[in-house]
Structures are given as structure tokens and as C-alpha cells.
Amino acid sequence: MSDPKHFDSPRGRRLAYHLTLGAGPLIVFLGGLKSDMEGTKAVHLEAWARQSGRAFLRFDYSGHGLSSGTFEEGCIGDWSEDTFDILNALTTGPVLPVGSSMGGWQALLLSRRMSDRIIGMVTIAAAPDFTEDGYWASFSEAQKAQIETEGQIEIPSDYMEPYIITRRMIEDGREKLVLRKPLVLDFPVRCLQGTADTAVSMQTAIRLLEHAQSPDMRLLLVKDADHRFSDGPCLGLIDSAIEEVLALAAS
Template sequence: MGEPSFLSTKQGRKLAYHRTEGRGPWVVFLGGLKSDMQGTKAVFLEEWAKKQGRAFLRFDYSGHGESSGEFTEGCIGDWAEDTAEAVAALTDGPILPVGSSMGGWQALLLARAMPERVAGLVTIAAAPDFTEDGYWAGFSDAQKQTLEEVGHVELPSDYMEPYVITKRMIEDGRDQLVLRSPLALPFPVRFLQGTADTAVSVETAVRLLEHATGPDMQLRLVKDADHRFSDGPCLGLIAKAIDEVEQASL
């Protein structure tokens, strides 16, 4: 796989990345919360892009993987800054973000920030606004009190060690919400969602589809696929969606 390169951002962070030159638009993979660029989907898409001679970028947000910082120091806005800096410094011309889970939220923030750069968009189990609609809405009064007094709460995860959710992440998340105001996606979009996903519900996917506006937007439900969306058929569907979106953007 090789050693990563590092990008120093104006916020003083060092972001680890792997960048593959090729024909555009640049496919930019945006990972999920506490995941990293060594995940199955990111590595599969890099190999797929190389075989096709396509430009591809994968990177770690700060506090993730091999990038600088601690996870508990970060928040949605910080990772949106990381994403924007990586795209600005490491790609040129049109981009095609592929966002998984929290990366789906990041892809939507990126599309809102620089719509002129986005040729199309693919999300996988996108989790927009989850700090508010998932975490905060699900907290008990005792957890909310702990958050206020201690500054963080720990939540169990189906996939790894407990998530430490900080007060800063909750409060910053409210500044990054995308489902409370108009969300224009004026390019081809494919939302992919598994029906057996226990982290992001089908209802969330439908809410995103109904809320966003755009000329070419589809939600693809995959029966029995879970949140990882990483088996062979699911990986093939991601690649197919990228091809579809690129062709539709021409």
C-alpha cells in the first residue's frame, strides 16, 4: 500500500493521504466517524480507480488514522475544514465525492461549500445531522447532564470501542446541519443504503432524498446490506454508481 504523504493545513493539522493521478473527475473518498483510509471501501476504490486510470484521493481526517490530533479533540466542522483543504490542495478540476456514513454528511457539506467543483455525488449510508438527530435526540436526561458537567459521554458501538462524544461535537454539529435548510445538489446523485443497517436507518435515507433538491437524484436500497456495505456485491454497486454519476454529468 505504501507510506502515506502528509498535507499541512492552515489550521496546523497534518493530514495523511494517498493520491493517484489519472483522468478526472477526481474521485474523493470520505470515510466515516472513527474510520480511516485503510478501510475496505477506500482501498477497493483506489484499486478500482488505478485499473481504470482514474484520479483518486483518500485521506484521514484529523484525529483519525495516521493524521495528527486526537479524535476527542475534533468535530464535524473540523473535519469539514480538513476535507475542503485536502480537495483544494490535492485535486484540480471537477470532483466526485464518495461519502460513507459521516463521510456522507461531509460530502454534502463539501457540495454546499463548493458546488462549482462537484461533477456528481455518491453516498453510502449517509448520516447527515446525526449529532443532533441521533446522539442528542437519543440522550437521556442523565446523559445530557453528564455532557454538560463532564464534557463528554461514552456510547457503545456495534463496530469498535465506545465512541466518546464531546460537548463540542454536539454544539459544533448544530452549525453544520444540512437537513434544516435548503440543500441544492445540482448534479447527478446516487444515495446507497442497506436495509439491515443498524447505524443509519432507511428513514434517514428517505428523509435526505425528500429534503434535497436536484435534477438527477436516486436512492438505491439494498436488501440485507448492513452499515459496512463492504461485501463484493456492495462494492460493485458503489463502483457502478460512480460510473453512472460520471456518465450522467457529461
């Protein structure tokens, strides 16, 4: 595996990335909260892209993986800026974002900032608006008071060490909500969701499907698949969803 390259963003962040050259549209993998570009899905998709002769980008948001900063300093808006900045600086032409969990929210935000370049989208357990509808909505009055007075709280994770959730993340998330006003996705969208996902519910996936305006948007529920969605059959479904969107974009 080659060492990552680094991109110095106009906002002073140093982002680690791997860019595979190939035919467009460029496929960019947008990872989840506290995940990094060495995850199973990101590495698998890079191998798939190489085999298919496709252009592909995976990178670490600031405060994630090998990029600069700490997780606690960041928020949804920062990572949205990272996504836009690295794509804008390193790539040209059509883009197909593949967003996993929080990366699904990032893909939706990217569609607003880069609408002229996005030709389709694939989401995996997309988690739009989770800071408000997941975290804040589930916090007790004591937890909400702690965030207001101390600026952060610690919550457990099913997949890694506890998350530090800051007041800045909650407040910034409220400015980035996508399910409260029209969400126009003028391209084919394929959404994948496991029924055994304990981090993102099927109801979230259905809410996104019902809310978004798209000429061709479909949701595939996979029985007993969990939030990781990274075993062999699930990876194959991601590949198939990408291939389907690419074929539709080319037709």
C-alpha cells in the same frame, strides 16, 4: 502498499493521504466516524480507480488513522475543514465525492463550500445531522446533563471501541445541520443504503432523498446489507453508482 504522504493544513493539522493520478473528475472517498483510509471501501475504490485510469484521493481526517490529533478533540466542522483544505491544496478541476456514513454528511457540506467543482455525488449509508438526530435525540436527560457538566460521555459502538462524544461535537454539529434548510445539489446523486443497517436507518436515507433538491437523485435500498456495505456485491454497487454519475456528468 506505498507509505502515505502528509499534507500540513493551514489550520496546523497534518493529514495523511494517498493520491492516485489519472483522468478527472477526481474521485475522493470521505470515510465515516472513527474510520480511516485503510478501510475496505477506500482501498477497493483506489484499486478500481487505478484500473480505470481515474484520479482518486483517500485521506484521514484529523484525529483519525495516521493524521495528527485525537478523535476526542475533533468535530464535524474540523473534518469539513480538513476535506476542503486538502482538496483545495492538492487538486484542481471537477470532483466527485463518495461519502460513507459521516462522510455522506461531509460530502453534503463540501457541496456548499466547493459547489463550482462538484459534478456529482455518491453516498453510502449517509448520516447527515446524526449528532443532533441520532446522538442528542437519543440521549437520556442524565446523559445530556453529563455532557453539559463533564463535557463528554462514552457510548457503545457496534463496530469498534466505544465513542467519546463531546459537548463540542454536539454544539458544532448544530451549526452544520443540512436537513433543516434548503439543500441544493445541482448535479446527479446516487444514494446507497442497506436495509439491515443498525447505525443509519432507511428513514434517514428517505429523509435526505425527500429534502434535497437535485435534477437527478436516486436511492437504492439493498436488502440485508449492513452499515459496512463492503462485501463483494455491495462494492460492485458502489462502482456502478460512480460509473453512472461519471457518465451523466460527461453527457
